[in-house]
Amino acid sequence: MLTLIICLLPLASTVSVEVGEISEAETWKNLIVDIDNGTLKHVRFAENTDYTKLNLSSFPGLRALEKNSFDNVLDIESLVLANNSFTSLPDFVFSNLTKLKSLSLSDNQISNVRNLFVGLENLQLLDISRNPIRHFGRGHLFSLTKSVRILTNENILWSISTGVFENSFLKDAEELKRLAATQDQGNVKENEKKEQEVEKAEIATAEEPQDQKIVETLSEHTRLKICKSDGIVTSLEIFSKDEELVEGCVQVPVDISMQVSLVELGIKGFQEDWYRLQSLPIVSLDLSNNEIAEITKETLNDLPSGLTYVNFQGNKIRKIWSQVIENDHLNVLNLRNNLIEEIEEGALAKTNLRELYLAGNQLKSLDFVFSLPNSLTVLLANGNHIISIPDGAFSKLFRLNYLYLDDNKIEAVQNDVFQGLVSLLTLTLARNDIKTIGPSAFRGLRTLQTLDLRHNSIHDLRKGTLAELIGLKQLNLSNNKIVKATFADLARSVDSLHLDYNEIDILEEGNFVQTPTSTLSLTGNRISSIMRGAFNLPTLRDLYLNNNTLTTIEGDSYEGLNRLRRLWLSENKISEIRKGACKNLGSLYILDISKNPFQKLENGALYGLNTAFGTSLYIYQNNLTEIQGGVFDDI
Ligand SMILES: *[C@@H]1O[C@H](CO)[C@@H](O)[C@H](O)[C@H]1NC(C)=O
Ligand SMILES: *[C@@H]1O[C@H](CO)[C@@H](O)[C@H](O)[C@H]1NC(C)=O
Ligand SMILES: *[C@@H]1O[C@H](CO)[C@@H](O)[C@H](O)[C@H]1NC(C)=O
Ligand SMILES: *[C@@H]1O[C@H](CO)[C@@H](O)[C@H](O)[C@H]1NC(C)=O
Numbered sequence: 001m002l003t004l005i006i007c008l009l010p011l012a013s014t015v016s017v018e019v020g021e022i023s024e025a026e027t028w029k030n031l032i033v034d035i036d037n038g039t040l041k042h043v044r045f046a047e048n049t050d051y052t053k054l055n056l057s058s059f060p061g062l063r064a065l066e067k068n069s070f071d072n073v074l075d076i077e078s079l080v081l082a083n084n085s086f087t088s089l090p091d092f093v094f095s096n097l098t099k100l101k102s103l104s105l106s107d108n109q110i111s112n113v114r115n116l117f118v119g120l121e122n123l124q125l126l127d128i129s130r131n132p133i134r135h136f137g138r139g140h141l142f143s144l145t146k147s148v149r150i151l152t153n154e155n156i157l158w159s160i161s162t163g164v165f166e167n168s169f170l171k172d173a174e175e176l177k178r179l180a181a182t183q184d185q186g187n188v189k190e191n192e193k194k195e196q197e198v199e200k201a202e203i204a205t206a207e208e209p210q211d212q213k214i215v216e217t218l219s220e221h222t223r224l225k226i227c228k229s230d231g232i233v234t235s236l237e238i239f240s241k242d243e244e245l246v247e248g249c250v251q252v253p254v255d256i257s258m259q260v261s262l263v264e265l266g267i268k269g270f271q272e273d274w275y276r277l278q279s280l281p282i283v284s285l286d287l288s289n290n291e292i293a294e295i296t297k298e299t300l301n302d303l304p305s306g307l308t309y310v311n312f313q314g315n316k317i318r319k320i321w322s323q324v325i326e327n328d329h330l331n332v333l334n335l336r337n338n339l340i341e342e343i344e345e346g347a348l349a350k351t352n353l354r355e356l357y358l359a360g361n362q363l364k365s366l367d368f369v370f371s372l373p374n375s376l377t378v379l380l381a382n383g384n385h386i387i388s389i390p391d392g393a394f395s396k397l398f399r400l401n402y403l404y405l406d407d408n409k410i411e412a413v414q415n416d417v418f419q420g421l422v423s424l425l426t427l428t429l430a431r432n433d434i435k436t437i438g439p440s441a442f443r444g445l446r447t448l449q450t451l452d453l454r455h456n457s458i459h460d461l462r463k464g465t466l467a468e469l470i471g472l473k474q475l476n477l478s479n480n481k482i483v484k485a486t487f488a489d490l491a492r493s494v495d496s497l498h499l500d501y502n503e504i505d506i507l508e509e510g511n512f513v514q515t516p517t518s519t520l521s522l523t524g525n526r527i528s529s530i531m532r533g534a535f536n537l538p539t540l541r542d543l544y545l546n547n548n549t550l551t552t553i554e555g556d557s558y559e560g561l562n563r564l565r566r567l568w569l570s571e572n573k574i575s576e577i578r579k580g581a582c583k584n585l586g587s588l589y590i591l592d593i594s595k596n597p598f599q600k601l602e603n604g605a606l607y608g609l610n611t612a613f614g615t616s617l618y619i620y621q622n623n624l625t626e627i628q629g630g631v632f633d634d635i
């Protein structure tokens with residue numbers, strides 16, 4: 001390292017001398033310009049010229065400025081540096097040009113304007129059109145006054161901080177961080193809560209906690225083998241050290257969590273007495289992706305009591321017969337992605353199943369539910385061809401927590417159809433053909449927390465239909481045909497309400513009262529008008545109004561949103577933003593007005609947003625041509 005420096009030093013000084021010699025002095029329209037290898041070093045006016053205007057636009061080879069470039073032209077009022085190849089400029093480079101009224105930096109490659117305009121208190125016009133600036137951060141336009149017009153044609157701006165005109169030198173970084181932290185705290189806590197809920201809601205799949213003593217009985221040398229004849233399993237047993245595998249037998253893996261994998265072995269069926277691992281504490285058998293067409297008496301009935309989970313996913317089972325399965329210790333039966341068309345009455349009655357997975361089969365009816373064991377806590381029958389829910393089907397399933405019926409062909413949800421589900425937490429009916437919901441369809445679901453009715457054809461919900469869901473937290477009615485937003489009677493427990501992609505065109509006073517408490521999503525409706533009093537939501541954090549047809553931000557519309565943190569108005573038709581728009585939005589820290597056709601942000605337009613902690617304004621894909629220096633002020 002040391003030798004390297006010694007060698008380089010003399011070299012470097014030689015180069016610098018040579019550069020000095022080749023520096024060119026050029027006259028450019030009455031200017032004497034000193035440019036050294038693309039960097040402007042000095043500029044001054046020749047005799048008898050206008051000392052107030054300096055125009056260096058499209059200057060051949062100009063790429064950079066030196067910090068003191070303008071020391072000889074301190075009286076200029078107009079400076080044009082347009083159409084050069086500047087990528088960045090030195091901090092404070094214009095700071096001594098205190099008489100400057102007009103500055104053009106258009107058509108360059110400048111991406112950061114931080115500390116550039118400090119001192120330009122007389123500036124009236126700043127043209128930064130066609131530069132790759134993505135963010136106007138806090139303090140980036142400090143010093144510019146209310147009377148400056150900032151031209152931003154063909155910009156790629158993504159966000160503007162409401163603190164962009166503030167003096168970022170005043171407040172020290174610590175103070176700002178503290179402010180930001182107090183702002184975010186509520187939010188962080190909320191996220192943590194959400195995460196916990198999600199975790200809780202995740203369906204536990206099988207496996208009991210491991211008993212340490214039992215684990216030890218399976219030594220790392222234990223090997224298993226399965227033997228078959230014509231696809232019929234004749235035995236699954238321990239495969240001792242000195243033994244050799246005979247034809248028809250293969251070794252199979254058993255893992256530390258006591259699961260035996262019998263995946264993709266071409267298994268078609270089982271011979272009596274096939275399971276011979278009674279001496280091992282096996283808890284789970286994975287029979288996925290075999291050729292099993294039927295569960296017979298031999299399949300499950302003689303499994304030991306510790307074996308609680310059997311996975312038949314991806315087999316070819318067509319029917320579950322009654323009088324076959326008798327196993328009172330099996331907890332979880334996974335029959336996903338088979339070809340099941342029918343489950344005979346009572347077929348699973350002689351089990352104590354807790355979780356039954358039937359997703360991705362060919363079931364047309366839910367009649368089998370009547371005779372399911374009342375031990376059931378999880379029932380997944382999504383992705384079948386079920387056309388209706390029979391009355392009273394669930395009346396015995398008082399332990400059921402999760403019921404998934406998405407992706408079926410259910411057309412109606414009649415009154416009292418879920419009666420008996422007194423422990424239900426989650427009910428999903430997304431992507432059916434539901435058109436009608438009886439006014440007491442959800443009666444009795446007093447513990448329900450999540451109701452998913454996405455992608456149906458629901459036109460309206462009679463008053464009171466959802467009122468009885470007194471524990472409801474999340475309600476998803478996205479992608480339906482709802483025209484009127486009549487949700488004033490939702491229980492106070494609802495924290496998020498999704499009404500995206502419906503047909504709501506107007507929001508009226510009293511539409512939302514106290515609930516939802518956290519998130520209201522109305523993306524992709526046809527909302528063109530929001531009456532004062534539509535949102536009486538004093539705790540709401542997020543309001544999504546993206547992709548509607550609003551033409552302006554009407555200040556009165558947002559009354560009653562005292563704690564709103566984020567307002568999403570992207571993809572509307574907002575062509576004008578007038579003073580008063582943000583009078584009720586002082587608690588925001590994100591205002592998204594991206595993808596709207598407005599062209600100007602004039603003085604006063606965004607007055608009301610908080611500038612102290614720096615709300616972010618998202619404006620990507622905009623057609624903004626001008627921002628005025630007093631856009632956040634009371635002008
Ligand atoms: C001229 O500037 C370029 C980049 O700006 C640099 O790579 C080059 O070495 C410079 N040439 C001399 C002679 O200093
Ligand atoms: C600056 O000079 C260019 C030509 O080099 C001209 O096109 C442009 O109009 C001038 N700008 C001003 C503000 O005088
Ligand atoms: C920008 O500069 C280039 C040469 O660098 C020139 O051909 C072009 O006409 C200039 N554009 C404008 C708008 O002045
Ligand atoms: C501005 O003027 C001050 C005082 O004359 C000087 O110290 C400073 O270097 C100048 N700044 C620039 C960017 O020319």
Ligand SMILES: *[C@@H]1O[C@H](CO)[C@@H](O)[C@H](O)[C@H]1NC(C)=O
Binds near residue numbers: 454478498500
């Ligand atoms: C509700 O539906 C929307 C749109 O389909 C989806 O983005 C969102 O994640 C869903 N939320 C819940 C809680 O189901």
Ligand SMILES: *[C@@H]1O[C@H](CO)[C@@H](O)[C@H](O)[C@H]1NC(C)=O
Binds near residue numbers: 524547
């Ligand atoms: C916006 O909504 C319209 C219909 O309301 C839909 O066609 C379009 O895809 C939506 N855009 C986005 C980005 O969601």
Ligand SMILES: *[C@@H]1O[C@H](CO)[C@@H](O)[C@H](O)[C@H]1NC(C)=O
Binds near residue numbers: 594595621
């Ligand atoms: C911006 O203007 C262009 C051209 O007039 C138009 O195609 C585009 O949709 C506009 N963008 C927005 C967000 O309105």
